[in-house]
Amino acid sequence: xxxxxxEKKPEQNKPDHIAELVNASVAVLKEKNxxxxxxxxxxxxxxxxxxxxxxxxxxxxxxxxxxIGEDLAPSVLAELDDHSQAWIAERLDxxxxxxxxxxxxxxxxxxxxxxxxxxxQKEVLEFFPEGERIVLQRSLDYPDESAGRLMQSDVVAxxxxxxxxxxIDYLRVTEDLPDDFLEIFVVDPTHTPLGMVKLNKVMRSGRxxxxxxxxxxxxxxxxxxxxxxxxxxxxxxxxxxxxxVVDEDNRLVGVITADDVFEVITEEAExxxxxxxxxxxxxxxxxxxxxxxxxxxxLLVNLLTAILASIVIGLFDGTIEQMVxxxxxxPIVASMGGNxxxxxxxxxxRALATRELLAINTLRxxxxxxGIGLLNGILFAxxxxxxxxxxxxxxxxxxxxxxxxxxxxxxxxxxxxxxxIWLNKAGIDPAIASGVFVTTITDIVGFLAFLxxxxxxxx
Amino acid sequence: xxxxxxEKKPEQNKPDHIAELVNASVAVLKEKNxxxxxxxxxxxxxxxxxxxxxxxxxxxxxxxxxxIGEDLAPSVLAELDDHSQAWIAERLDxxxxxxxxxxxxxxxxxxxxxxxxxxxQKEVLEFFPEGERIVLQRSLDYPDESAGRLMQSDVVAxxxxxxxxxxIDYLRVTEDLPDDFLEIFVVDPTHTPLGMVKLNKVMRSGRxxxxxxxxxxxxxxxxxxxxxxxxxxxxxxxxxxxxxVVDEDNRLVGVITADDVFEVITEEAExxxxxxxxxxxxxxxxxxxxxxxxxxxxLLVNLLTAILASIVIGLFDGTIEQMVxxxxxxPIVASMGGNxxxxxxxxxxRALATRELLAINTLRxxxxxxGIGLLNGILFAxxxxxxxxxxxxxxxxxxxxxxxxxxxxxxxxxxxxxxxIWLNKAGIDPAIASGVFVTTITDIVGFLAFLxxxxxxxx
Numbered sequence: 001x002x003x004x005x006x007e008k009k010p011e012q013n014k015p016d017h018i019a020e021l022v023n024a025s026v027a028v029l030k031e032k033n034x035x036x037x038x039x040x041x042x043x044x045x046x047x048x049x050x051x052x053x054x055x056x057x058x059x060x061x062x063x064x065x066x067x068i069g070e071d072l073a074p075s076v077l078a079e080l081d082d083h084s085q086a087w088i089a090e091r092l093d094x095x096x097x098x099x100x101x102x103x104x105x106x107x108x109x110x111x112x113x114x115x116x117x118x119x120x121q122k123e124v125l126e127f128f129p130e131g132e133r134i135v136l137q138r139s140l141d142y143p144d145e146s147a148g149r150l151m152q153s154d155v156v157a158x159x160x161x162x163x164x165x166x167x168i169d170y171l172r173v174t175e176d177l178p179d180d181f182l183e184i185f186v187v188d189p190t191h192t193p194l195g196m197v198k199l200n201k202v203m204r205s206g207r208x209x210x211x212x213x214x215x216x217x218x219x220x221x222x223x224x225x226x227x228x229x230x231x232x233x234x235x236x237x238x239x240x241x242x243x244x245v246v247d248e249d250n251r252l253v254g255v256i257t258a259d260d261v262f263e264v265i266t267e268e269a270e271x272x273x274x275x276x277x278x279x280x281x282x283x284x285x286x287x288x289x290x291x292x293x294x295x296x297x298x299l300l301v302n303l304l305t306a307i308l309a310s311i312v313i314g315l316f317d318g319t320i321e322q323m324v325x326x327x328x329x330x331p332i333v334a335s336m337g338g339n340x341x342x343x344x345x346x347x348x349x350r351a352l353a354t355r356e357l358l359a360i361n362t363l364r365x366x367x368x369x370x371g372i373g374l375l376n377g378i379l380f381a382x383x384x385x386x387x388x389x390x391x392x393x394x395x396x397x398x399x400x401x402x403x404x405x406x407x408x409x410x411x412x413x414x415x416x417x418x419x420x421i422w423l424n425k426a427g428i429d430p431a432i433a434s435g436v437f438v439t440t441i442t443d444i445v446g447f448l449a450f451l452x453x454x455x456x457x458x459x
Numbered sequence: 460x461x462x463x464x465x466e467k468k469p470e471q472n473k474p475d476h477i478a479e480l481v482n483a484s485v486a487v488l489k490e491k492n493x494x495x496x497x498x499x500x501x502x503x504x505x506x507x508x509x510x511x512x513x514x515x516x517x518x519x520x521x522x523x524x525x526x527i528g529e530d531l532a533p534s535v536l537a538e539l540d541d542h543s544q545a546w547i548a549e550r551l552d553x554x555x556x557x558x559x560x561x562x563x564x565x566x567x568x569x570x571x572x573x574x575x576x577x578x579x580q581k582e583v584l585e586f587f588p589e590g591e592r593i594v595l596q597r598s599l600d601y602p603d604e605s606a607g608r609l610m611q612s613d614v615v616a617x618x619x620x621x622x623x624x625x626x627i628d629y630l631r632v633t634e635d636l637p638d639d640f641l642e643i644f645v646v647d648p649t650h651t652p653l654g655m656v657k658l659n660k661v662m663r664s665g666r667x668x669x670x671x672x673x674x675x676x677x678x679x680x681x682x683x684x685x686x687x688x689x690x691x692x693x694x695x696x697x698x699x700x701x702x703x704v705v706d707e708d709n710r711l712v713g714v715i716t717a718d719d720v721f722e723v724i725t726e727e728a729e730x731x732x733x734x735x736x737x738x739x740x741x742x743x744x745x746x747x748x749x750x751x752x753x754x755x756x757x758l759l760v761n762l763l764t765a766i767l768a769s770i771v772i773g774l775f776d777g778t779i780e781q782m783v784x785x786x787x788x789x790p791i792v793a794s795m796g797g798n799x800x801x802x803x804x805x806x807x808x809r810a811l812a813t814r815e816l817l818a819i820n821t822l823r824x825x826x827x828x829x830g831i832g833l834l835n836g837i838l839f840a841x842x843x844x845x846x847x848x849x850x851x852x853x854x855x856x857x858x859x860x861x862x863x864x865x866x867x868x869x870x871x872x873x874x875x876x877x878x879x880i881w882l883n884k885a886g887i888d889p890a891i892a893s894g895v896f897v898t899t900i901t902d903i904v905g906f907l908a909f910l911x912x913x914x915x916x917x918x
Contacts, residue, residue, distance in 0.1 A: 018814075018817065019817050019818055019819050022819050023819070045697060047696045047697055047698070048696075051696075054815075055817065055819055055820055057820075057823060168662055171659070171662045171663050172662075172663055172664070172665060177659075177663070180657060180659060181659050182641060182658075182659070182700070198639060199641075199658035199659055199662060200630070200636075200639060200640050200641070200658055202662070203627055203630045203631075203658060203661070203662065204630050204631055204636070205631070206631060232721075235718070235721060236721040236722065236725060237506045237507075237510075238504060238506055239506070239718035239721075240718060241641070241700060241716060241717055241718055257700060257717075258700055258716075258717030258718060258720075258721075259694070259698035259699060259700055259717060261717075261721065262691075262694060262695040262698075262717075262720065262721075262724060263695065265721060265724050265725055265728075266695065266724055266728065266813075269724075269725065269728030269729065269732065270728065270809065270813075272732060273728070273731060273732050273735065273805065273809055274805060274806070274809065276732065276735070276736065276805070277735065277801055277802055277804075277805025277806070278798060278801060278802050278805070279802045279805050279806055282806055283806075283810075283815070284806060284807075284810040284815050284816055284820070284824050284827075285815070287827075288827045288830045288831055288834075291827070291831055292830075292831045292834050292835055295799070295802050295831065295835060296835055296838065298798070298802070299795060299798055299799060299802075299835060299839065300842075302794065302795060302798045303791070303795060303839060303842065303843065306790065306791040306794045306795065307791060307846065309790060309791075309794075310787050310788060310790060310791055313786065313787045313790070314787045317783045317784075317786075317787065320779075320783050320786050320787075321780070321783050324776045324779050324780050324786075325776075326786075327772065327776075327779050327783075327785075327786035327789075328769050328772045328773045328776065328779075329769060330786075330790075331765065331768060331769060331772070331789075331790060331793065331902070332762070332765040332766060332768075332769055334790065335761065335765045335768075335902075336758060336761060336762060336765065339737060339757070339758055339761045340754070340758060342736055342737060343736055343737050343738045343754050343757070343758075345736070346732060346733060346735070346736025346737070346738050347733070347736070347738055347741060347742075347743060348743075350729065350732055350733065351742075351743040354725075354729075355477075356513075356742070356743050356744070357743055358477065358478050358514065359478055360478050360481050360482070360514055361514055361516075361743070364516065365743050368743075368746075368747045368750065371747045371751075372747055372750055372751045372754065375747075375751050376751055376754060376755055376758060379755065380758065380762060383759075383762065384762065387766065443790070443794075
């Protein structure tokens with residue numbers, strides 16, 4: 001036992017640890033020393049190896065794969081990010097990939113298979129024994145982002161009339177059990193779950209106790225079709241460590257454990273962050289041209305809305321010609337509105353995503369945003385009005401600035417909450433589209449209000 | 460058993476379900492019918508009740524609390540958000556609060572106590588029996604955002620020479636076990652963990668098997684001092700369902716389970732989203748004035764930077780006077796730079812937060828951003844150059860626009876990555892501060908390049 005202590009031990013989260021692993025790997029790759037590479041990898045956790053692979057550049061990754069070939073541990077495959085996984089899977093022989101996947105738990109195998117294109121997936125599945133193929137196929141038939149795709153299909157299920165003693169004996173003699181499980185499911189003859197019994201409860205009960213006496217029927221069955229985001233929210237809300245997955249006929253088809261849920265929570269929050277920032281699903285690992293294309297389309301939309309705002313300015317070219325101070329000050333009004341609107345829409349998008357904004361409190365929250373917009377509008381109107389007055393020595397210019405500020409901040413608050421709510425109702429992800437709409441509104445309203453008031457009162 | 464089936468059953472995640480609960484509660488509150496309220500709450504999960512309380516408005520909450528008083532289930536306390544928890548805790552009698560907290564698991568009790576101010580905390584702790592007080596105090600002494608604050612202090616630990624049979628007998632006869640546990644820890648006489656044995660492994664092993672024969676020493680001890688964000692990342696990276704917590708002398712002091720980690724992951728991602736959006740730690744539940752104050756300070760910083768940009772424009776007032784087209788077009792250059800920079804900094808802030816951006820790949824990623832900035836700069840220079848040329852009939856104006864665009868998009872890419880990296884090195888959270896710096900840079904460079912080139916080539 002003791003000689004294993006330092007082996008494959010996960011490290012406390014030190015970036016240095018991964019950096020060291022990358023450096024060591026690169027050194028070994030230069031020497032083309034396969035044995036040294038295998039020895040190096042054997043002392044590291046599969047998650048760390050996967051992260052190391054993601055950090056290699058293109059040619060290093062090519063060298064790594066050439067050297068390690070089919071000696072890469074199957075468990076590493078399941079830990080790789082999508083890009084690296086697809087990259088490696090297409091370089092592996094389908095028969096070898098199939099045999100590697102058979103060493104994994106079903107949820108990990110389904111994860112890897114799900115990233116392959118349809119033809120490759122079919123080809124690899126051909127090499128599985130029929131029973132396993134059917135189990136995997138059933139998971140793969142569920143929609144891409146559903147609970148059915150994340151579940152582990154192997155569960156321990158017993159009838160309600162078994163005793164604790166029978167269950168323990170069954171576990172001791174049965175070879176074909178899942179590698180790890182946290183509960184015993186109690187099912188009826190149609191495989192409908194009647195309840196679950198956590199292992200600690202089984203162990204605390206005497207051998208003659210019937211499973212139906214100790215089962216917890218207050219469990220949370222998850223439909224295999226359920227979207228993974230809703231599933232994650234159930235785990236979070238009800239503090240679940242595991243939950244049974246049932247098919248449309250309410251039959252037990254698998255189990256989801258908490259460790260499957262972490263990634264979902266992270267990825268869904270990540271998605272919102274990146275979409276709000278206008279970068280879709282990019283990661284730092286993406287190559288330059290892929291990243292550029294993704295950003296280009298977003299910037300193109302922004303160019304069109306910026307031109308729209310400029311057309312609005314163009315309506316007032318005569319006014320600006322008479323008073324250049326307007327050109328100098330107008331970006332302030334637009335920028336303040338844009339920032340205030342971004343604040344409101346960030347809060348709104350998150351509240352929609354976490355289901356904190358419901359029909360029951362929508363009106364109250366809209367009222368709050370109008371209030372904040374108006375109050376901050378008045379405060380900044382005073383600040384900016386005085387600034388404009390002092391700077392250009394015209395109290396009327398200060399007044400025009402102040403009025404435009406109040407209008408734009410109020411509109412910013414209103415647009416910042418109404419646009420995401422409206423997009424959400426229309427079935428469009430508010431994280432991806434709200435920003436353009438809202439800042440276009442505040443730019444246009446900002447320029448229109450400021451230059452409009454200026455034309456009325458100054459010229 | 461069967462009559463309990465519909466009771467307290469967590470619902471599949473339907474916002475309607477919560478809305479219905481809120482409506483039902485409000486109706487019962489109007490009637491001031493305490494029994495009806497208790498009956499209503501009894502059929503709902505504590506998490507749903509907590510969410511319902513968060514959705515009530517001020518006066519409804521006041522009524523709710525007046526009616527339910529000390530009959531509120533202690534488990535609801537642990538599920539409330541910070542605001543509601545503090546609100547309710549300060550209305551409860553310390554002695555009652557202490558007795559309610561004794562019904563909770565230690566981690567939940569610590570969570571509620573941690574939200575009280577120091578005096579209240581001390582007062583409540585006085586009412587605990589000494590043994591429990593010491594255990595809770597030990598958790599509370601760990602830093603606010605540490606693993607020690609989240610851990611459950613009650614664990615099952617046995618010596619290595621115990622047999623599986625002894626462990627099972629011990630579990631069957633011991634009254635004072637944690638409500639729920641997933642593993643048996645094996646410890647030496649100093650209470651240093653030697654390893655852990657998952658319950659399913661205990662159950663699969665014969666009664667004479669020694670615990671030291673089946674223990675997994677490849678476990679992941681978490682230091683009680685570890686920041687909860689790093690702790691969450693370990694759970695995520697190594698797919699943990701639970702992990703032992705050790706003190707500075709490496710003695711076992713508690714256990715963290717996956718359900719404690721969900722909230723950490725969500726809150727940390729949430730924090731980044733809100734900070735990037737310039738709204739600190741606000742939620743839709745905050746009152747208007749609190750929210751306004753938080754946003755005001757951020758907008759004030761933005762006002763100062765916007766004025767800075769305006770001062771730059773002011774340097775070119777003579778140029779603008781001669782050619783109003785410049786005033787019309789200049790916001791486009793600044794806005795495109797701002798958006799391109801936001802894309803880059805969003806990617807960078809996330810990569811820093813998820814530790815995907817390490818010393819090993821920083822140079823490569825900076826190079827990538829410079830490339831994207833330059834390429835997108837050239838593409839948009841062509842698009843905008845032609846637009847300006849056609850719109851105002853001046854090819855020189857188009858050329859000036861194009862040159863300014865390339866410069867600003869390149870600077871945007873560079874600033875978008877260098878500023879967050881530099882803030883991160885300086886120990887400042889890049890999510891909170893990058894935006895201001897970066898958009899100030901792109902505004903100033905955008906106006907300077909466009910108006911500067913215009914002064915050189917057009918006037």
